[in-house]
Amino acid sequence: REDLSQSGVYFLFGTSDQTDDNIVYIGQAGVRKNGEGLLYRLIEHKRNPDKDYWTEAVVFTTTNNSFGPTEISYLENRFCRLAIEANRYVVKNGNDPSPGNITEEKESELEEFIDYAKIVMGALGHKLFEPLTDKPQAAITEEVSEEELLLFMKRKSRKSGQVIEASCKRTNEGFVVLQGSHIETIDSESIPPGIKGRRQRAKIDENGILQENILFRSPSYAAAFVIGGHVNGLVEWKTKDGVSLKEIENSEEN
Structure with a gap:
């Protein structure tokens, strides 16, 4: 043409x-x-x-x-x-x-x-210019639609000794690690190269606090981003009541 x-x-x-x-x-x-x-x-x-x-x-x-x-x-x-x-x-x-x-x-x-x-x-199906969320994390915690699910992770890091706490929102596009989450700043030797690159490019302050929302296609990639190494996101991400994502997905299939 x-x-x-x-x-x-x-x-x-x-x-x-x-x-x-x-x-x-x-x-x-x-x-x-x-x-x-x-x-x-x-x-x-x-x-x-x-x-x-x-x-x-x-x-x-x-x-x-x-x-x-x-x-x-x-x-x-x-x-x-x-x-x-x-x-x-x-x-x-x-x-x-x-x-x-x-x-x-x-x-x-x-x-x-x-x-x-x-x-x-x-x-054309590309939401390239649409923000992941228009609301700050505090508002997201209070307002989550029926199609979305708010998840949390809390564990003590053996690498840094810090308690890592992060929140994540499941959407119809994937899993959004939310701004304000505490990110482990030390990478494991086994960290996937792609996740390592995402961590290097992400806006994380000197205290390990995430300054932006980041979308991942799977819960394990989202969890690996937070932890800095391989991890099973289905097990690590849980609701505020302690129900794992794996349990939720199993119940949704039944």
Whole structure:
């Protein structure tokens, strides 16, 4: 298609082989001297062994190829920041894209384009820009929908000697380790590499307190993130009444 030879921004979606986390790479493509644009950039990524994780691409452009370098730089920057803030996907961009230097009028125009892109992305099934939760942890503890389940973990760490206490919310998308949870800061030697990477990238203060909500696809990955090593999340996560997640899931199956 001719519009794929234009300039624009693109999203590469995939899943981590190690943690089963959703992954996204957000990039931009300008029209080159040879007339190639978005499609050629996607082909370059497909040939790159370091970016072989993606299985789906979503591109945004215009009908009249009106995006120049400044516009696509601004869009790439904004989309990256929105995805990082929502924290649903692991954003694979190594560098923070430059926002460029645009006028207020152009910024308003591009923000309208971003709002449109959010709607399209949601319709395609990617909740890339939707926050995990709009409420602070205190509110979540009090208000949990019927489809969700609030879970807790408390155990003394043999590595640091500290009592690790964390909370987690089961949703229809996975398991969200909640902001305010106490995270073990010392990794076990057996920690899965993908979980180790998530721990390194997470916002955890000097006291081991998690400063953001983080979504995991399984209870064991969520528990491993908290403990810093292999652990059975079905057994470790429990309700406030001490009922394990395994017991709950067994009762739900019956």
